[in-house]
Amino acid sequence: MPKDKFNFAKSYKDLQAIVDWFEKENVDLEDGIAKFEEGSKLVKDMKQYLETMENKIKELKKEI
Secondary structure (H helix, E strand, O other): OOOOOOOHHHHHHHHHHHHHHHOOOOOOHHHHHHHHHHHHHHHHHHHHHHHHHHHHHHHHHHOO
């Protein structure tokens, strides 16, 4: 995940665009592999971000 501020909403929108692209007919195999790799990275980054936020919430709850 990039060190600058992560934009979850933009990543989700980008991932949705990739899903929409795959739902088209006549998808090129090589382009599909590149899109799959891009989507996989987005999913990984989004998952890491959500885990970070979950841990932050757990820490905040401990302070209550």
